[in-house]
Structures are given as structure tokens and as C-alpha cells.
């Protein structure tokens with residue numbers, strides 16, 4: 001114990017932990033402010049903002065799932081090659097021979113589904129508490145973009161196992177793009193503008209006239225790099241805005257009633 | 258019955274079951290809180306306005322929620338494997354071919370609309386409409402607490418869109434659409450050889466105006482019929498404005514906001530009308546409506 005006390009007084013310890021853990025108001029505040037992750041939070045919040053019945057915790061859970069997806073996703077990347085030749089084989093290998101492979105893939109899959117679910121519930125809650133009202137209008141818009149990004153992330157990942165489920169779901173999903181007005185070869189005014197099956201918006205999306213190897217590569221890069229990066233940026237804006245807009249919404253004070 | 262159990266227990270469909278359960282639970286939960294607040298002078302949230310320290314009062318909630326979510330996720334992943342079907346094969350089209358579950362509401366809309374509407378225009382309107390909400394809802398009340406009394410219209414409209422047009426259509430698309438995207442009740446077996454008896458007809462044909470002339474070009478009468486119906490439907494917006502423009506509400510809204518609101522609401526209503534035109538006649542054994550308006554460039 002004496003050794004521990006000595007260690008706590010050392011330069012080394014103090015360089016890491018800036019304050020003691022004694023339960024004082026001041027230390028509680030420092031605990032938040034001196035921590036890069038926790039300082040996303042204010043030091044003090046209105047009591048109703050800590051009430052899970054108010055926020056349902058859905059925004060936070062969505063973010064947690066995003067973190068889980070990032071970590072499990074990076075692990076999956078070590079075992080996966082985005083080519084028509086290897087993709088499916090790599091999945092089989094992962095599911096049968098890689099230690100904890102199935103756990104990583106299952107967690108990635110189920111967290112992805114869960115994230116789509118929680119982001120919808122988060123939006124529902126934000127609507128029902130009227131939290132998009134001034135001054136939070138803009139953050140609601142950022143939220144809608146995050147909703148779209150979440151769906152796109154999930155959708156682009158759906159193709160990667162390169163099994164029957166994957167290509168047909170993506171075929172059905174991307175078939176709509178044919179019919180884009182003006183930009184699709186089967187859409188209103190598309191042919192009139194010179195859209196053909198091999199130059200319209202669907203062709204750009206798929207890198208071909210059907211879901212094939214180039215689509216796999218496109219979706220892979222989008223899924224692993226482009227979309228997560230954009231989503232992370234928008235999340236940063238989203239969280240920053242929650243703070244700047246005065247923290248979790250609430251009826252300013254009971255004086256208003 | 259076996260059919261429905263088989264679909265519900267498909268690993269990729271678990272989220273839909275969760276969606277259904279959680280949406281019902283949270284709707285009830287928010288409703289109870291809203292009604293409780295409505296019965297009080299001051300909403301509960303406003304009486305909880307004293308400040309507490311984030312450490313520990315918020316951090317501990319986050320910590321517990323994290324543990325709970327991770328526990329559920331790990332158990333879910335240990336006991337249920339993510340699906341991996343046969344290798345991709347372009348020559349073998351599954352029937353029915355379904356998009357991922359969260360897009361099944363949109364895929365279901367393909368029954369009622371051409372792909373350019375169901376797959377492009379409506380999703381765009383949903384996104385734009387969602388983004389517009391904060392700017393078109395100028396009701397100052399109901400900011401930051403659960404209520405129904407203070408914002409009945411907003412809550413009813415949003416809940417209808419989310420619970421019926423989004424969630425219910427997803428459930429319908431997943432659990433009741435079998436081979437050929439034919440409708441099957443949960444207790445029916447999905448029969449791949451099922452052929453629908455009724456054929457779709459255009460609305461003008463129901464009124465004795467053929468859509469096409471004998472040379473297969475579009476009948477101008479049918480074209481006009483559809484144009485009057487569709488464009489006439491959208492003029493409800495301006496007409497209502499002219500009628501009510503001097504009310505306080507309209508003055509507060511202003512023309513631009515009103516135009517956006519009425520366009521979005523009428524479009525949402527239009528989706529419902531088209532769904533009814535397709536489903537209701539079928540229930541009575543009458544041929545359902547295919548198009549309301551047929552033009553050389555697009556059909557609605």
C-alpha cells in the first residue's frame with residue numbers, strides 16, 4: 001500500500017492521471033473535462049437528460065453499434081478479398097476455420113441490423129419530444145443524412161458475402177436506379193436524354209450493366225472507406241451540435257408553463 | 258402457420274420482429290408519457306430541470322447501457338449465425354427476390370407504382386420531407402417534452418408515415434409477399450405456381466374510356482382523364498390556400514411554407530389513395546387499378 005501511495009506521487013503517475021479519485025465535486029468535473037472521450041459531455045446536465053425514459057438511449061446506442069461495427073469490420077477485412085473469385089471462399093473460411101471468425105462476422109451482421117433499427121427509433125424519439133424545434137433544426141437535418149448513410153452502409157455491406165442472398169438483394173435494390181427520371185435508361189425522359197443501359201446512373205453505381213465483380217469492388221470501397229468516413233464526419237458534427245444547441249432538449253424551465 | 262414461423266425465424270428477419278415489437282412498445286411508452294404530461298400543468302421533464310453532474314449520474318447510465326447492449330449482441334452472435342447461402346449465381350433467380358428488410362416498404366410500393374416513383378421519387382420525397390420538418394412545423398409548443406395535446410397534427414402525421422407507411426409496409430413486404438410478390442396470408446403456404454385471377458385495369462377503363470386506341474397509341478380522352486384527376490388532386494393545395502389564406506394559421510405559415518407542406522401532404526395522401534385503389538377492389542373481387550394517368554413518357 002505504501003508503495004502504491006509512493007507510486008501515486010511519482011512524476012510518471014501524475015503525468016497520466018491529473019487528479020485524484022477522491023469523491024469531490026471538483027474531481028467529478030475533472031473526470032469529464034480531463035478525459036478526451038468523456039469531454040464530449042458537459043460537466044453538468046439537467047436531471048431529465050440522464051433519464052433513459054426521455055432519450056431511450058437510442059442515439060448513444062446507435063453510436064455504440066457504429067463503434068462495434070468499426071472494430072469488427074476491420075477484423076473482417078483481414079480475412080476478406082473483394083473479388084468474385086475469393087469473396088465467397090473467404091466467407092466460408094471465416095465461418096469454418098478462423099478462430100472467433102463466426103463471432104466477428106455475426107457481431108458485425110447483427111450490429112448492422114440493430115443499428116438500422118436503433119437509428120429509426122432514435123429519430124422517432126427525437127420527433128416525439130419535438131427536439132427538432134429551434135434551435136435544433138439543423139441537427140435534425142444532419143440526423144437525416146446520418147439515417148441515409150446508415151442505410152447505405154448496411155446496404156453496401158449486404159453485397160460483400162457474394163452469396164445468393166447478397167447479389168439478389170442488391171440486384172433488386174439497384175434495379176430502381178434504371179428508372180431514375182432523366183438519369184436512368186428506363187426512367188421518364190431518360191432515353192430522350194440519351195441514357196442507355198451502359199451509360200446511365202445505374203451503370204455508374206454498379207460499374208457494369210449487372211451486379212458483377214466491379215460492383216463488388218465498388219461496394220467494398222464504399223462500405224469500408226468512403227461511407228464510414230463520411231458518417232464519422234457527420235457524427236462529429238451531430239454530437240458537436242448537440243452541445244452547441246444547449247445539450248439535450250428539454251422544456252427550458254418550468255417557468256414557461 | 259409453418260410458413261410464417263419459417264419466415265419469422267429466418268435469421269435476417271429477426272430485426273423486423275424486433276422492429277415491430279419495439280415500435281409498438283415505444284409508441285405506447287411515449288403515448289403514456291405524453292398523456293401524463295398533458296394532464297398536468299407542468300410536464301415531468303420541466304420539474305426535472307435541476308442540474309446533476311455527468312460523472313456519475315449520466316456516465317453510469319451509459320456504462321450500464323453499453324454492457325447490456327454488448328451482452329445482448331454477443332449472445333445473439335453466439336447463438337445465431339449470419340446467413341451464408343449458395344455462392345452468387347446470376348443464372349439462378351430466387352423467387353421471391355427481396356431487398357434487405359429496411360427497403361421492403363419501398364419494394365412493396367412497387368406493387369402500386371412504377372419504379373421511377375416507388376424507387377426514386379418517393380425515397381427522395383421522404384428524405385427531403387424529413388429534412389423539411391423543422392422548418393415547416395412552426396408550432397412553438399411541445400419542444401423538449403412528451404405531449405400529444407400540444408401537437409396533435411404533427412404527431413398523427415409523422416406516426417402515420419412511420420408506423421403505417423414505413424413499418425407496416427416492411428412487415429407486409431416481408432411476411433406476406435411470396436413468390437411472384439403475390440399476397441399470402443400468414444396461415445397460407447407460399448405456392449410458387451399461384452396465379453392471380455384479377456387483371457389490373459387503368460382507372461379510365463373503369464369509366465369506359467380505353468387507355469389506348471386501336472393503333473396502340475394513347476387515347477387522348479384517357480390522357481385528359483388522368484391529367485385532370487392527378488393535377489386536379491394537387492390543386493387542392495392552392496384551392497385550400499385561397500379559401501383559408503386570411504386565417505391566422507395561414508398568415509403565420511406564409512405561402513412558401515404552405516406550398517411545401519401541402520405538396521408533401523398531398524403526395525403522402527396520394528400514396529395512400531393509390532394503395533387503396535389497388536387493394537380495395539381486389540378484396541371485393543373487382544379488377545384493381547393499375548394506372549390513374551397514362552402518358553407517353555410516364556405512368557402514375
Ligand code: HEM
Nearest residue numbers: 055059060062063123131139140143144146147247248249
Ligand atoms: C448514425 C446515426 C445517429 C447517431 C449516432 C446519433 C447520435 C445522437 C446522440 C448520441 C444524441 C444525444 C441524445 C440521444 O442519445 O438521444 C443525439 C441527439 C439528436 N439526434 Fe441523433 N444520431 C443519429 C441519427 C439521427 C437522426 C436520424 C436524427 C433525425 C432525423 C437525429 C436527430 C437528432 C437530434 C435533433 C438530436 C438532439 C435531440 C435532443 O436534444 O433531444 N439523429 N443523436
